[in-house]
Amino acid sequence: xxxxxxxxxxxxxxxxxxxxxxxxxxxxxxxxxxxxxxxxxxxxxxxxxxxxxxxxxxxxxxxxxxxxxxxxxxxxxxxxxxxxxxxxxxxxxxxxxxxxxxxxxxxxxxxxxxxxxxxxxxxxxxxxxxxxxxxxxxxxxxxxxxxxxxxxxxxxxxxxxxxxxxxxxxxxxxxxxxxxxxxxxxxxxxxxxxxxxxxxxxxxxxxxxxxxxxxxxxxxxxxxxxxxxxxxxxxxxxxxxxxxxxxxxxxxxxxxxxxxxxxxxxxxxxxxxxxxxxxxxxxxxxxxxxxxxxxxxxx
Numbered sequence: 503x504x505x506x507x508x509x510x511x512x513x514x515x516x517x518x519x520x521x522x523x524x525x526x527x528x529x530x531x532x533x534x535x536x537x538x539x540x541x542x543x544x545x546x547x548x549x550x551x552x553x554x555x556x557x558x559x560x561x562x563x564x565x566x567x568x569x570x571x572x573x574x575x576x577x578x579x580x581x582x583x584x585x586x587x588x589x590x591x592x593x594x595x596x597x598x599x600x601x602x603x604x605x606x607x608x609x610x611x612x613x614x615x616x617x618x619x620x621x622x623x624x625x626x627x628x629x630x631x632x633x634x635x636x637x638x639x640x641x642x643x644x645x646x647x648x649x650x651x652x653x654x655x656x657x658x659x660x661x662x663x664x665x666x667x668x669x670x671x672x673x674x675x676x677x678x679x680x681x682x683x684x685x686x687x688x689x690x691x692x693x694x695x696x697x698x699x700x701x702x703x704x705x706x707x708x709x710x711x712x713x714x715x716x717x718x719x720x721x722x723x724x725x726x727x728x729x730x731x732x733x734x735x736x737x738x739x740x741x742x743x744x745x746x747x748x749x750x751x752x753x754x755x756x757x758x759x760x761x762x763x764x765x766x767x768x769x770x771x772x773x774x775x776x777x778x779x780x781x782x783x784x785x786x787x788x789x790x791x792x793x794x795x796x797x798x799x800x801x
Contacts, residue, residue, distance in 0.1 A: 503544055505577050508570040510537050511549065514557055515567050575640040576780040592620035595784040598633040599625070599646040601728045602748035603771055606662060607646055610795045614788055621784050637776050643785040648745070649770045658774040659789065661796045662747075665768055666708075668760040669749045670741035675758045682761040689717050692740035694731055697724035708743050711765055745769035 513523040514534070524531045542549055549563035559567060599607060604627060615623065626633070626642060633645040637656065646661075668683060676691070677683050696704045705724065712719050722740045725731045728748070735742045736756070742749075749759055773792050775781060781789075 503541060505574060507537050507541050508574050510534055511541060512567065512570055512574060514538065514550075515559065515563075519557060571640065572778060579780055579782045592618075592622075593782070593784055594622045594624055595644075595782070595788060596624040596642040597626070597644045597646070597788065598628055598636050598642040600630060600633065600648060601627050602745060603646045603648065605750060606747045606771060607792075610788075610791050613795070614791055617791075618784075618787065621787075637774065637779075640776075640779070643775060643779070643781060644788060645774045647772055647774060649772055655777045656774045657777050658772040659793065660770055660772055661792055662771040663768045664746045664771070666743050666762060666765050667746045667749065668741055668743055668762055669735060669752070669757055670760075671736065671738050671756070672758050674738055674741060675760075677760060678758070680760065682763050684764050685712055685762060686715055686717065688712075688719060688741075688762075690720055692722040693719045694723045694725065694734045694740040694742045695719070695721055696728065696731055696744075697726060704744070707767055711767065714766075 510523070510527065513526050514520060517523040517526055520531050520535060524534050527534065538549065545562075545566070547562040548560050549566060551558045551560060611623065611625075614621075624642075626636065628636065630647050633642070633647060634656075636642045637645050668688065670691075672678070674692075677687065695708060708719060723734055725734065731742055731744070732749075734740065736752075743762070743765070746759070749757060752759070773789065775785065
């Protein structure tokens with residue numbers, strides 16, 4: 503069985519039909535159908551149910567699809583790695599990160615580009631569940647996320663721990679010149695929070711912290727998007743509680759950043775990758791750089 507046959511099979515599954523797969527592969531339908539038949543003969547199993555126009559996978563087909571994706575991806579990465587040894591370190595490294603971690607990893611990205619100028623970094627900023635999907639589909643090799651990130655078949659390295667802080671514009675600050683407050687001080691403060699969902703647990707976490715004292719925050723707005731929270735806080739709608747690095751880009755004139763003395767939970771930043779994926783040399787180089795950059799942090 504050839505790698506090209508696996509690519510044909512993957513295209514049919516992902517496109518949902520033989521005709522769409524043929525268009526994607528720039529080939530006619532009959533030879534494509536013939537290649538799938540040859541694969542089934544070699545395997546001794548049916549990969550698709552032959553009912554209607556839609557190509558529905560059998561149980562054997564579902565398993566074969568998962569394994570075929572891994573084989574094709576690994577082969578592509580082996581080819582890239584071998585080529586890189588001949589032409590110095592080059593090629594592509596695809597990384598995803600959540601928006602609130604972009605500033606945190608910026609020093610590592612700058613160093614990586616300086617050390618390996620022939621490697622083309624492809625960067626995505628997405629919500630955690632999308633980054634996990636991108637890992638699974640081999641669109642990216644590494645994902646920088648805050649835990650929990652809801653995917654079991656990944657390995658990870660803890661890069662960084664940091665506290666949650668209170669952020670608001672100076673005009674809204676009732677605590678000035680204090681640099682530290684307690685959760686009880688915040689009871690009547692209007693708050694803008696990231697709402698709880700499958701991707702974001704900050705809302706849930708903040709309510710748990712307040713709940714330790716039998717109180718609740720005064721929430722005036724909840725957002726699904728990190729940048730929208732920043733915009734609403736900058737516009738004076740309310741204060742927010744976020745990991746410290748995610749609000750560090752604001753100047754003191756723009757935003758008051760105040761420590762919370764009794765907020766017991768810290769935010770953990772991880773770099774994650776698929777357990778069953780062969781990591782390219784480029785990805786290993788980035789992992790080594792991440793480890794070196796954050797080894798002095800209290801993690």
